[in-house]
Amino acid sequence: MRKLKLSMGLLAIVFVTLTVASCKDSKKEHDNEDGHHSEMSSDGNQMEMNNESEEHHHAEGNDEHAHDKDASMKTREITASSKKNAATSAIIDGYLQIKNGLVADNKDNAAKGGTALLAAFSNFDMTKLDEAQHKEYMEIVESAKEQAEHIVKSPIDHQREHFEGLSADISDLITLLGTDKTLYQDYCPMKKVSWLSETKEIKNPFYGSKMLTCGSVKKQIN
Numbered sequence: 001m002r003k004l005k006l007s008m009g010l011l012a013i014v015f016v017t018l019t020v021a022s023c024k025d026s027k028k029e030h031d032n033e034d035g036h037h038s039e040m041s042s043d044g045n046q047m048e049m050n051n052e053s054e055e056h057h058h059a060e061g062n063d064e065h066a067h068d069k070d071a072s073m074k075t076r077e078i079t080a081s082s083k084k085n086a087a088t089s090a091i092i093d094g095y096l097q098i099k100n101g102l103v104a105d106n107k108d109n110a111a112k113g114g115t116a117l118l119a120a121f122s123n124f125d126m127t128k129l130d131e132a133q134h135k136e137y138m139e140i141v142e143s144a145k146e147q148a149e150h151i152v153k154s155p156i157d158h159q160r161e162h163f164e165g166l167s168a169d170i171s172d173l174i175t176l177l178g179t180d181k182t183l184y185q186d187y188c189p190m191k192k193v194s195w196l197s198e199t200k201e202i203k204n205p206f207y208g209s210k211m212l213t214c215g216s217v218k219k220q221i222n
Helices: 002-072 086-103 107-123 131-153 156-177
Strands: 183-188 193-197 216-221
Touching: 086 107, 086 131, 086 156, 086 193, 107 131, 107 156, 131 156, 156 193
Parallel strands: none
Antiparallel strands: 183 193, 183 216
């Protein structure tokens, strides 16, 4: 009888011990699951915040880019010059280098043209300009430099976008100061913008090889 009671007592102790251990293991597993879920939730929130931040910065970049482009396309009232002026040749050469780079779908050559154009602006002798010309020249060059700087460092699709504004700037510059070069003002009906070329043959810098001959000659200069 004593042996039976002793056996029953031992069984009870073992049962209680196993029950407590099982509860602890179950609680530990539950805590681990909660911790894992919390970690995943935290990571998800962080990823969502990062995505929102990236979208915000991207939107800001697009707004800034649109602002730059819109600012360059404003219509100016230019005092026209009918004289042939060799002083603008280096500026026009830099512009044409950009144009030919875009025609050839060559981002690097277009960027080199942008660098050459910036150098030409820096070397331009403004002492021969009268007060009115100087004021108009500075307004044009401020915009043109901004476009050229973007062309130097941008991928080709953005180079082409900034070339639109630059073309308007160089056209205004020629109207203001004149040139001794024979140039052609071409028009792209797809983009509804003009550009300048040294040849009568149409080679579209806005589309390159995709639509190389899209456009028409609107005017000859000199």
